[in-house]
Amino acid sequence: MAQNALEIKDVSMKFNLSKEKVDSLKEYVIKFLKRELKYNEFWALQNVSFNVKKGDRVGVLGLNGAGKSTLLKVIAGVFKPTMGEVVRHGKIVPLLELGAGFDSQYTGRENIYLYGSVLGYSKEFVKERFDEIVEFAELEEFIDVPIKNYSSGMKSRLGFSIATLIEPDILILDEVLSVGDAKFKKKSEKKIMGMFDSGVTVLFVSHSIAQVKRLCNKAIILDHGKLIAQGDIEDVAPIYIKMTE
Amino acid sequence: MTKYLKGFARYRFLLRELVKKGIKLKYRRSYLGIIWTLLEPLLTMMVLTLVFSTFYGRDDRSFPVYVLTGRLLYSFFSQGTKSAMKSIRGHAGMIKKVYVPKYIYPLSCVIYNFIIFLLSLIVLVAVSLFLGVYPNLWTLTAIIPLFTLFFLTLGVGMVLSTLAVFFRDLEYLWDVGLMLIMYTCAIFYNAERLVKTGTAWVFKINPLYACIKTFRDAVYGDSMFVEPYWVYMPLIVAGATCVIGFLFFKKFQDRFILHI
Numbered sequence: 001m002a003q004n005a006l007e008i009k010d011v012s013m014k015f016n017l018s019k020e021k022v023d024s025l026k027e028y029v030i031k032f033l034k035r036e037l038k039y040n041e042f043w044a045l046q047n048v049s050f051n052v053k054k055g056d057r058v059g060v061l062g063l064n065g066a067g068k069s070t071l072l073k074v075i076a077g078v079f080k081p082t083m084g085e086v087v088r089h090g091k092i093v094p095l096l097e098l099g100a101g102f103d104s105q106y107t108g109r110e111n112i113y114l115y116g117s118v119l120g121y122s123k124e125f126v127k128e129r130f131d132e133i134v135e136f137a138e139l140e141e142f143i144d145v146p147i148k149n150y151s152s153g154m155k156s157r158l159g160f161s162i163a164t165l166i167e168p169d170i171l172i173l174d175e176v177l178s179v180g181d182a183k184f185k186k187k188s189e190k191k192i193m194g195m196f197d198s199g200v201t202v203l204f205v206s207h208s209i210a211q212v213k214r215l216c217n218k219a220i221i222l223d224h225g226k227l228i229a230q231g232d233i234e235d236v237a238p239i240y241i242k243m244t245e
Numbered sequence: 246m247t248k249y250l251k252g253f254a255r256y257r258f259l260l261r262e263l264v265k266k267g268i269k270l271k272y273r274r275s276y277l278g279i280i281w282t283l284l285e286p287l288l289t290m291m292v293l294t295l296v297f298s299t300f301y302g303r304d305d306r307s308f309p310v311y312v313l314t315g316r317l318l319y320s321f322f323s324q325g326t327k328s329a330m331k332s333i334r335g336h337a338g339m340i341k342k343v344y345v346p347k348y349i350y351p352l353s354c355v356i357y358n359f360i361i362f363l364l365s366l367i368v369l370v371a372v373s374l375f376l377g378v379y380p381n382l383w384t385l386t387a388i389i390p391l392f393t394l395f396f397l398t399l400g401v402g403m404v405l406s407t408l409a410v411f412f413r414d415l416e417y418l419w420d421v422g423l424m425l426i427m428y429t430c431a432i433f434y435n436a437e438r439l440v441k442t443g444t445a446w447v448f449k450i451n452p453l454y455a456c457i458k459t460f461r462d463a464v465y466g467d468s469m470f471v472e473p474y475w476v477y478m479p480l481i482v483a484g485a486t487c488v489i490g491f492l493f494f495k496k497f498q499d500r501f502i503l504h505i
Contacts (some may be wrong), residue, residue, distance in 0.1 A: 030409040077344025080499040117259040
């Protein structure tokens with residue numbers, strides 16, 4: 001019996017969608033006095049529970065607005081669920097919006113250390129892998145150039161290299177298997193496949209059922225915030241295909 | 246509590262990186278770089294001395310030291326609270342992406358401003374020696390107001406950083422607030438004179454003024470414990486603001502993500 005890497009226990013997430021955005025004090029006071037502070041409640045996730053075993057590669061399927069990204073953000077710890085809890089065993093590295101945590105005035109070198117520490121690694125740990133990261137990102141010449149002068153491809157290459165070369169236990173992939181040019185794409189896919197083989201736990205969001213079938217052994221389907229199916233990919237895939245027809 | 250300490254230990258590298266980043270980026274792309282830390286207070290001191298000793302006809306040789314102490318402490322408070330206030334929005338990119346204990350952002354801002362402030366004290370030492378204000382044993386007690394000031398700034402910064410997420414206007418309002426605080430801190434005038442006119446309460450309730458006053462006592466080599474009120478009042482206020490600041494921050498931090 002393999003150990004659980006993630007336990008998602010009865011997670012619900014509610015958003016208050018205010019009809020207009022109130023972000024100044026004046027507006028807030030006026031609206032408050034007039035009792036116009038009304039919100040539309042919106043449940044992005046409702047009572048979602050499932051476990052992910054160590055080494056499982058779980059595809060997260062669902063139509064647009066089904067709550068996939070919200071679920072991943074709850075698992076990554078960015079959102080705190082309104083109800084329920086997430087238990088994590090191991091280090092999570094989210095590959096969402098690569099490079100969004102970079103500081104544009106900082107050089108590539110400095111950003112590697114900054115980003116490494118954001119992910120919770122020590123300086124020594126990053127230092128050991130520094131050369132490997134730079135080499136993988138193919139940025140040797142530009143490593144002391146501020147990130148603001150990087151192209152978007154260079155940025156995501158760097159983000160990808162940092163996030164994958166420090167060997168997370170749990171990897172969250174939000175359709176990022178398309179980094180950089182064709183050559184780097186191939187390389188990054190190979191890298192990810194290599195990580196898959198080494199037994200990393202993966203959560204993978206994609207709209208492409210073919211890709212999910214190729215990469216994952218388990219899958220879950222979300223629909224309007226509810227978990228409607230979970231299990232082995234062979235069992236779940238037909239349900240999803242039926243949904244999308 | 247142990248959970249928090251564990252989290253803190255895990256993210257101390259991040260704290261260090263963020264502090265380093267603050268210091269590094271502050272003067273990047275300026276020709277004189279970190280030297281500005283020393284030059285800026287020195288130049289302001291000259292201006293203030295020129296204005297207030299020439300125009301107001303005061304001829305106290307050590308007046309620049311008086312101005313400089315007030316000005317340095319005030320400017321740390323002002324920079325520290327301002328950058329803490331903007332820290333959550335400034336790190337929105339990271340907050341939206343990875344989980345990190347959020348108090349680390351305002352905390353790192355206050356720490357890096359404190360380090361810059363400590364560096365700028367070199368100017369004070371130089372100017373004091375130059376003008377014949379020599380240290381003695383009492384000077385060591387300067388550490389008390391500095392300690393107090395750090396926690397006062399941190400507490401206020403935590404409250405402001407929380408509020409600023411929900412109300413952007415605060416960034417402008419706080420500038421006005423800071424101006425008010427500056428004029429009630431006796432940076433370039435003598436508070437004792439005003440006290441006689443019956444406005445003593447303004448200073449009595451101002452913890453920042455109390456820090457400046459006791460720090461000055463120390464720099465001039467006098468005892469700050471003649472009236473212990475000025476030592477303990479800001480210490481208590483700083484402690485209270487810190488507790489309130491952290492509780493307030495903790496209560497609202499889960500909602501930050503929805504507003505940035």
